[in-house]
Amino acid sequence: MSEQRPVSKAAPRSWSRAIAEVIAAFAIVMAAKGALAEPFYVPSGSMEPTLLIGDALLATKYPYGYGTASLPINIALPESGRIFGKLPARGDVVVFRWPGDTSQAWVKRVVGLPGDHVQMRHGHLFINGEAVGLRPDGYGDAEDGEGHLTPAARFIETLPGGRTHTIFKLRTHGVLDNTPDVLVPDGKLFVLGDNRDNSADSRVPVADGGVGLLPVDDLVGRVDTIVGSWDIAVKRKPVWTWLSGLRLARTFSTVQ
Numbered sequence: 001m002s003e004q005r006p007v008s009k010a011a012p013r014s015w016s017r018a019i020a021e022v023i024a025a026f027a028i029v030m031a032a033k034g035a036l037a038e039p040f041y042v043p044s045g046s047m048e049p050t051l052l053i054g055d056a057l058l059a060t061k062y063p064y065g066y067g068t069a070s071l072p073i074n075i076a077l078p079e080s081g082r083i084f085g086k087l088p089a090r091g092d093v094v095v096f097r098w099p100g101d102t103s104q105a106w107v108k109r110v111v112g113l114p115g116d117h118v119q120m121r122h123g124h125l126f127i128n129g130e131a132v133g134l135r136p137d138g139y140g141d142a143e144d145g146e147g148h149l150t151p152a153a154r155f156i157e158t159l160p161g162g163r164t165h166t167i168f169k170l171r172t173h174g175v176l177d178n179t180p181d182v183l184v185p186d187g188k189l190f191v192l193g194d195n196r197d198n199s200a201d202s203r204v205p206v207a208d209g210g211v212g213l214l215p216v217d218d219l220v221g222r223v224d225t226i227v228g229s230w231d232i233a234v235k236r237k238p239v240w241t242w243l244s245g246l247r248l249a250r251t252f253s254t255v256q
Contacts, residue, residue, distance in 0.1 A: 038220070039227065040095055040105055046193035046200070047107055048142050049154065049166050050093065050255065051223075052247070054230040057107070057255075059095040059221035064088060069097045069218050082217060087113060088189065091163035093223040093255050096191075096214060100206045105220060108201050108211065111159060112182075112190025120203065123169060123177040123196065125157065133158030142168050142195060147233030152195075165256050170197040179203050188213040226253045 042055040051057070061070050065085035088094055088110045098104040111125065112118035119126045124134060137156045141149040152168040159165075174197040182202075184190050191214050193199025204210020234245030 038095075040107070042107065044145065045143055046195050046198055047093070047109070048152075048168055048195040048198075049140050050109075050194045051107065051226070052229060052231075052250070053143055053145060054232050054245075054247070055226050055250065056228045057095070057223050058225045058227050060224050061221040063222045064094075064216075064219045067217050067219070069102070069220050082219075085216070087216065088219070088222065089163075090161055091159045091165065094189075094191070095220040095223060097218045097220060099212060099215060099218060100209070102218070106211065107223060108191035108193055108199070108214075109165065110189050111192050112184045112202070114184050114186045114188060116184045116190065117181055118184060118190045118202075119181040120177055120179040123172075123174060125192070126181075127160055130160070132160065133164075137166060140168060142170060142198065143233065145232070147231070147236060163256075165194060168195045168197070170195070176203045182213070184213060187216050189216060190214070223255045226250050226255060 038059050038061065040057045040059055042051050042053055042057065045053050062084075063086065065082040067082040067085070090110060090113055092110045093107060094110055095105055095107050098106045112127065117126075117128050121131075125132045133156075135156050137154040140152050140154045142152040143149055150170060152170050155167050155169060156164055157167050176196070176199075182190065190202045191211055192201045192203070200208075200210040202211050202213055204212070206212040229247035229250040231245040231247060234242050237244075
């Protein structure tokens with residue numbers, strides 16, 4: 001009599017286990033991105049010199065609580081407020097969903113909180129009727145999306161509360177250097193780019209391609225760290241030289 005071999009069931013179990021492990025790993029990654037931090041890439045020069053084109057950022061999510069904008073994938077859900085919600089501090093650099101198209105993530109600096117009066121006068125920022133601190137800091141180079149450089153005047157800006165950061169001014173008389181006095185309402189923020197003549201921010205309405213007054217519910221997180229950076233200017237050079245574009249000094253640097 002021939003001996004019948006039992007049919008092995010190990011293979012189906014191993015496949016199902018492998019699939020379960022992949023799903024579990026994906027769920028853990030998505031949960032971490034949704035609850036802790038999420039990476040983003042800087043494609044424009046609107047936040048120069050603080051953030052450069054080619055910077056890879058880490059946006060920390062828990063400082064402002066959680067809402068639909070905090071989800072690691074863009075899903076069209078109705079806004080329902082924020083859990084553990086907290087307002088940014090004046091001067092925080094934040095990632096948010098652009099009100100004009102929530103599939104896009106933008107980054108700017110918060111300068112006005114609910115109840116603040118914000119105005120630009122001749123390129124100088126005024127908050128609640130008082131000019132913020134501003135002093136010259138030499139010159140730098142502003143980079144565009146093709147890697148071309150433009151000379152820019154540098155200034156150190158000091159916000160109420162003492163937080164300082166560097167801004168660029170490309171022109172003496174920029175088109176956004178004078179704006180009406182705006183009272184920031186509840187649930188909104190006034191944000192600016194540090195490259196003041198190259199930023200469509202709260203000075204520009206959403207209908208014209210800007211941010212307008214940013215809804216707090218659109219916040220994704222606070223930018224604390226640059227995890228890496230690559231200078232896009234080297235893309236015009238031979239491929240074998242592209243590694244030279246790595247900005248190692250910016251790796252794991254903090255954002256002021």
